[in-house]
Amino acid sequence: MKRMSKPEILHFSHAAKDYKSDVKPIWCPGCGHFGVQAALFRALAQLDLPPEQVAVISGIGCSSRLPAYTECYGFHGIHGRALPLATGLKLARPELTVIVASGDGDALSIGGNHFLHACRRDVDLTCIVMDNAVYGMTKGQPSPTTAPDWNSKIAPGGAGFNPLQPLAVALAAGASFIARGFSGDPNGIAHLLVEAIRHPGFALVQVLSPCVTYRPEEKAWKQEVHAAGPEPTADPAEAARRLFADDGLSTGIFYRGRPAPHAATTRPVSRDLTTIEAAFAL
Amino acid sequence: MSAPFSSTDAIAIAIMGSGGAGAITAGGLLLEAAGRVGWQGLMTRSVGPQIRGGEALAMVRLATSPVSAHGDRFHILLALDWENAERFVDEVPLDADSLIISDPAAGDPPATLRASGARLLPLPLDRLAESVPEGRANIVALGVLARLLALPLESLETVVVRALARKGVNAAYLRQTLAVGHDAAAGCNGFQRPLPPVSGDSGRWLLTGNEAAALGALRGGVRFAAVYPITPATDLAEWLAPRLEQVGGHLIQAEDEIAALNMALGASYGGVPALTSTSGPGLALMTETLGLAVAAEIPVVVVNVMRGGPSTGIPTKSEQSDLNIALYGLHGDAPHLVLAPTSVSDCLFTTQWAVQLAETLQCPAIVLSDQFLGQTQVACEPPPAAKPTASTRVIASVGGERYHRYALTPSGVSPMAIPGVPGRQYTADGLEHNPHGTPSSRAADHQAQLDKRRDKLLRYDYGAAWAEVEGEGEIAMLTWGSAAGPVREAAARARAQGLAVKAIALRLLAPAQPARLATLLSGVRRVLVVEQSHSQQFLGYLRAHYALPADILILNQPGPLPIRPAGVLAQLSQWK
Numbered sequence: 001m002k003r004m005s006k007p008e009i010l011h012f013s014h015a016a017k018d019y020k021s022d023v024k025p026i027w028c029p030g031c032g033h034f035g036v037q038a039a040l041f042r043a044l045a046q047l048d049l050p051p052e053q054v055a056v057i058s059g060i061g062c063s064s065r066l067p068a069y070t071e072c073y074g075f076h077g078i079h080g081r082a083l084p085l086a087t088g089l090k091l092a093r094p095e096l097t098v099i100v101a102s103g104d105g106d107a108l109s110i111g112g113n114h115f116l117h118a119c120r121r122d123v124d125l126t127c128i129v130m131d132n133a134v135y136g137m138t139k140g141q142p143s144p145t146t147a148p149d150w151n152s153k154i155a156p157g158g159a160g161f162n163p164l165q166p167l168a169v170a171l172a173a174g175a176s177f178i179a180r181g182f183s184g185d186p187n188g189i190a191h192l193l194v195e196a197i198r199h200p201g202f203a204l205v206q207v208l209s210p211c212v213t214y215r216p217e218e219k220a221w222k223q224e225v226h227a228a229g230p231e232p233t234a235d236p237a238e239a240a241r242r243l244f245a246d247d248g249l250s251t252g253i254f255y256r257g258r259p260a261p262h263a264a265t266t267r268p269v270s271r272d273l274t275t276i277e278a279a280f281a282l
Numbered sequence: 283m284s285a286p287f288s289s290t291d292a293i294a295i296a297i298m299g300s301g302g303a304g305a306i307t308a309g310g311l312l313l314e315a316a317g318r319v320g321w322q323g324l325m326t327r328s329v330g331p332q333i334r335g336g337e338a339l340a341m342v343r344l345a346t347s348p349v350s351a352h353g354d355r356f357h358i359l360l361a362l363d364w365e366n367a368e369r370f371v372d373e374v375p376l377d378a379d380s381l382i383i384s385d386p387a388a389g390d391p392p393a394t395l396r397a398s399g400a401r402l403l404p405l406p407l408d409r410l411a412e413s414v415p416e417g418r419a420n421i422v423a424l425g426v427l428a429r430l431l432a433l434p435l436e437s438l439e440t441v442v443v444r445a446l447a448r449k450g451v452n453a454a455y456l457r458q459t460l461a462v463g464h465d466a467a468a469g470c471n472g473f474q475r476p477l478p479p480v481s482g483d484s485g486r487w488l489l490t491g492n493e494a495a496a497l498g499a500l501r502g503g504v505r506f507a508a509v510y511p512i513t514p515a516t517d518l519a520e521w522l523a524p525r526l527e528q529v530g531g532h533l534i535q536a537e538d539e540i541a542a543l544n545m546a547l548g549a550s551y552g553g554v555p556a557l558t559s560t561s562g563p564g565l566a567l568m569t570e571t572l573g574l575a576v577a578a579e580i581p582v583v584v585v586n587v588m589r590g591g592p593s594t595g596i597p598t599k600s601e602q603s604d605l606n607i608a609l610y611g612l613h614g615d616a617p618h619l620v621l622a623p624t625s626v627s628d629c630l631f632t633t634q635w636a637v638q639l640a641e642t643l644q645c646p647a648i649v650l651s652d653q654f655l656g657q658t659q660v661a662c663e664p665p666p667a668a669k670p671t672a673s674t675r676v677i678a679s680v681g682g683e684r685y686h687r688y689a690l691t692p693s694g695v696s697p698m699a700i701p702g703v704p705g706r707q708y709t710a711d712g713l714e715h716n717p718h719g720t721p722s723s724r725a726a727d728h729q730a731q732l733d734k735r736r737d738k739l740l741r742y743d744y745g746a747a748w749a750e751v752e753g754e755g756e757i758a759m760l761t762w763g764s765a766a767g768p769v770r771e772a773a774a775r776a777r778a779q780g781l782a783v784k785a786i787a788l789r790l791l792a793p794a795q796p797a798r799l800a801t802l803l804s805g806v807r808r809v810l811v812v813e814q815s816h817s818q819q820f821l822g823y824l825r826a827h828y829a830l831p832a833d834i835l836i837l838n839q840p841g842p843l844p845i846r847p848a849g850v851l852a853q854l855s856q857w858k
Binding site for chain 2: 023056068071093272280281
């Protein structure tokens with residue numbers, strides 16, 4: 001699990017540490033998000049992307065603090081809106097690598113509508129949803145992926161709502177790359193992220209990322225996670241079957257469909273303003 | 283003939299008809315034909331709630347000088363039929379000097395219209411239309427109007443043939459139909475309302491305020507737009523979509539207004555000037571993101587085309603009731619720009635200026651247009667030739683030393699890095715931050731960044747464009763947006779009657795310019811405030827930010843009916 005693949009990185013001009021800023025994370029010791037951070041840096045190094053060519057865009061929540069901890073360009077926006085922010089950036093600057101750092105509350109609750117439409121637009125973004133099934137920043141409320149009987153101050157005895165299945169939702173909404181990782185396996189996530197960033201459409205990487213403070217029982221995920229099926233499928237029906245049969249703890253790439261990304265038209269300038277304005281003259 | 287309806291030589295014509303009768307088409311063609319001979323004018327449409335078809339009213343006003351408002355009365359009401367005419371009677375004030383043209387076969391005008399004392403000119407429009415193959419009553423009506431207005435028939439022929447021959451109508455028949463109407467009105471002595479010919483350089487532009495705003499955005503350098511459909515702002519985006527592509531930009535329809543503004547913000551963060559357009563309900567959804575643009579210091583422009591509110595309100599009608607949300611709708615202390623065009627054609631300049639200011643000052647700019655400004659079509663003098671603005675955003679260049687995105691500078695504006703530039707990486711943040719950009723909850727950082735964001739707006743020199751000022755006098759009228767039209771006209775009429783009046787329309791609403799207004803109001807003893815809002819939002823704004831003389835009158839009314847010059851004049855006459 002903890003094997004580092006340093007020799008691999010030495011072939012490249014960028015090392016994982018080149019992507020790390022000097023801002024100290026606010027995350028609790030042992031937070032799963034540290035693993036995601038490490039994995040992201042390894043993936044960027046492996047892809048040898050200059051930090052200034054990468055933008056990490058986020059909303060609000062523990063996960064969304066990630067941009068400032070990178071040496072990339074970052075944008076820490078408002079709750080739930082990272083995906084449209086990233087979409088605008090990618091459409092305007094298609095040559096940049098745009099990565100969204102989000103959480104289960106940010107991406108799936110307040111940002112749920114944007115999540116659906118980001119999937120169907122299939123814009124070339126990599127969306128990391130660090131899923132700990134809890135609102136950590138506001139100190140322990142249930143999220144859209146929390147089990148219905150999880151006890152909390154705001155919902156004593158449990159919220160009573162069925163958790164949603166982010167990967168199945170993404171598949172139904174049209175995402176063309178769907179994967180799940182576990183934060184205790186940074187190399188595994190790094191591999192998923194390399195594939196996700198290379199994928200020229202909307203790539204969703206759900207990372208099971210334990211909240212050691214409000215969901216300490218999630219530490220058991222380390223023993224519970226297991227590899228998903230052998231190969232990702234390109235068939236959405238097969239992917240749906242696998243996802244609905246899944247226990248939510250398997251990791252790997254579930255679906256790699258044919259991307260049909262929305263992109264800004266790359267037609268050259270065909271008219272100047274004077275020509276456009278001439279149409280107003282009587 | 284009694285006294286003129288206005289100080290100008292304007293002639294107002296209303297064309298009314300049921301769905302499919304072609305009232306709006308006729309109004310548009312009349313305006314275009316008038317523009318081609320050098321006249322100026324405007325056309326506003328009023329339609330029923332039907333998605334397609336339904337009764338319609340075209341309100342046209344023509345003159346040999348600029349027209350920026352509707353007048354007090356209509357000189358001519360031409361009814362293609364009287365179906366559902368009751369819906370529109372409020373919008374078509376007539377008096378004994380007015381003329382009602384209708385087909386006797388369509389029955390009598392409604393009693394409410396007859397009560398005005400207007401004269402009747404019965405013309406068998408339908409029978410005349412039937413005398414020509416493919417003849418239509420609305421084209422006959424245009425021929426009639428050409429005769430009464432002394433509008434050269436050739437001009438109408440040109441626009442009618444160009445517009446309708448495309449749809450497969452025979453050009454010769456169209457000319458014949460026009461001629462039939464023209465001839466039928468030949469004997470109508472005493473009913474003429476001729477406009478004098480215009481000589482000299484009389485090239486005209488024909489456009490709506492929404493088109494003008496979109497063009498202003500292009501001239502200002504906007505190359506990305508994200509929008510969500512909403513009446514009455516949608517046509518701005520529809521005009522922009524193909525033209526942005528033609529100049530190398532892009533427009534995307536977002537899933538909602540929150541996404542639209544965030545997409546625009548993302549593009550602008552990436553260095554591409556960006557815009558969204560919306561109306562009240564959409565602006566309400568955008569307020570949190572506007573605050574982000576303030577805190578993260580990212581330029582973006584929101585063109586808000588106001589409609590009747592609150593809630594869904596009256597989507598197709600104008601009102602100036604989003605002033606408060608535009609000025610004060612953001613949480614926290616969030617200084618930003620609010621601008622308002624003062625006429626339909628001014629939507630171009632004001633939007634272009636808004637882009638320039640937003641880019642220069644690295645903050646959001648709200649342009650408060652309204653349904654009247656946005657959807658009224660004008661034939662007007664061409665605006666000054668395209669002078670696309672060079673980028674005014676201060677960009678951080680490549681460098682090795684540590685970069686402080688939110689550095690404290692004398693102007694308050696700090697160079698903004700654009701992704702892709704090496705050595706300038708930073709994280710834009712809605713969290714309060716220190717000059718470097720690192721999140722901070724320290725009192726000193728909060729104070730310094732609040733000061734920075736305020737001062738950059740206050741220290742900027744906005745120049746004379748901040749307000750439009752006409753005339754001198756001890757009486758001043760203070761107004762903004764579409765209300766400036768009737769105010770300008772009332773001021774001209776007051777002056778003609780010997781009352782010295784100053785008309786001031788604010789184009790820059792935020793940040794307020796108290797010193798500049800104080801200069802304009804020096805020597806002014808009385809102020810009439812004119813606005814189209816039920817709760818006197820503009821008056822409240824003026825009282826909050828400006829020193830005003832004690833003697834103040836207010837003329838305020840909500841939509842949907844426009845403020846008319848006579849109403850303004852009546853207020854002024856109290857001081858005579």
